[in-house]
Amino acid sequence: MFGFGDIWVTLAYLLCIGSTLFCIIYGIRHWNDDVEMPTPTHPEDENTDFEDTI
């Protein structure tokens, strides 16, 4: 099919197109999902107390 020499290359070709379409549809379906904005637990550039050292 499509003039390729074996089924594996044909499959890869179809999967490339299929996975792109899947991403487009998935992205559009979830266009407005997950809108929360977490509050940072550390203020900007505050030093964090690490428990180990090197």
Place this chain on the structure above:
Amino acid sequence: MNLELLAIIVGAYTLAIGYLGWLGYKKTKTASDYLVGGRQIHPMLMALAYGSTFISTSAIVGFGGVAGMMGMGILWLTFLNIFVGIFIAFIFFGRPTRRLGAQLDAHTFPELLGRRYNSRFIQGFSGTIIAFLMPLYAAAVMIGGARFLEVQLNLDFKIALFVFSCVVVTYVFFGGLKGVIYTDALQGSLMFISMVILLVITYNKLGWLHSHADLTAMAAQVPQGLIAKGHQGWTAMPRFGSPLWWQMVSTIILGVGIGVLAQPQLAVRYMTVKSGKELYRALVPGSIFIMVMTGVAFIVGALSNLYFWKTFGKTAMEMATDVVTGKPNIDKIIPIYINSVMPEWFGYLFMLCMLAAAMSTMSGQFHAIGTSFGRDIYQQAIAKGKHQERTVPIAKAGIFIGFVITIILAYNLGLGIIAIATSLFFGMCASVFLPAYVSALFWKNSTRSGVIAGMLAGIVIWGFWIFFVHEKESAALGLCNLLTGKPSLVTGSIWAVVDPIIISLPVSALVTFFGSLVTPKKTMNKTA
């Protein structure tokens, strides 16, 4: 080429890049702006920045050349690039990474891991790995860009390399991640337009409906040396289990296809957007961009054999054989193809595309190397978190050090190195970072000791494999030959062509898993 027209085009491009770099500089007020773009980047910009950083000259010139040699089986990599590199990466890794990054106020990939496990060692060790091994990948990208300038403009390779990398490091240095993302967006757009035109002209020239079948019929022209290694034609996979099959599947398809998940310069892109919603939206442009970039490069690379055969009676590898050394340099297949088949105006456009591809990847790499030196190694690991007010100058110093290391490496790497160095780096990232990254995001019971043990196991096994087992690297590195008198400990066996990732990633994952089970879970874990 018309040098005056060329100078105008390159000049206009450089001005546009300079303007966007300056815009990044003007909008950078805080360390967060410099390191993670202020966490307010638009999803379209993020997707283009992610895609153009991911896709470099390595993907187009290097892997396009590999397709010219091995054929279209490499389209499996395009599938993995879209499904793993975009869908799984954005949805399953990007959203939790963005959330965790914001909660922990992490500014770099090593900082994300380090703060997740409250471990300066993890941050410093990860930063060291990135700072010292990413220059290998950056050098490969740099070579890809300079090789194109060499062929297209007849420029001296060393001068091309130097001028070109100086431009990139300047806007990364001043503009930080905002400068990188703004310039990436322009470069990504140029790349997209060029690759669409390349595909259309190639199919127009060779036939939309019969070019694949014509290439299939050329299987008898495959060089004997490649047939012996398992080559079955440019539109078929290599023979199952043959050395060529292992090289294609383990090094190129799996190494790069899976390694993308743990790329520090890409993971930091997830932390640049405001919320998870932006990552869903970025799926649309991201997937289209990656399909066009890699899909076109691989199809055109393989189809170049048909054009060269019809026009010159030679295969792509024969066209790319150096007349002096007599050795094929597959990195030259795509540039030679563009030069011989495409109209002159496209030569200018494609040159910009190549410059854009190399510059967008290099800018992300220099930024990651620089922040690893400055933020992860010096500020957090060595200075124990002091000098917070000097984060940006320290990161800038790190960018400069990374630039010097990269350019020295680029002058000293051998021929045909682009795809190999890229695969090696991706494989190393998967081996060292992927189990730790997955555990940090998804496994609340993972422990600091388990993760450290897994990372160390990953780098040790990966290093052992490239120095002593995987013959392509062990022969070039020479340590195995020096100690044992053989290019590889397993010369002649199939293990000599099995990529390190096949062994080092499972070992690293098992050590992380069992290490976390047997070591006590202290109170150190942050939110998972």
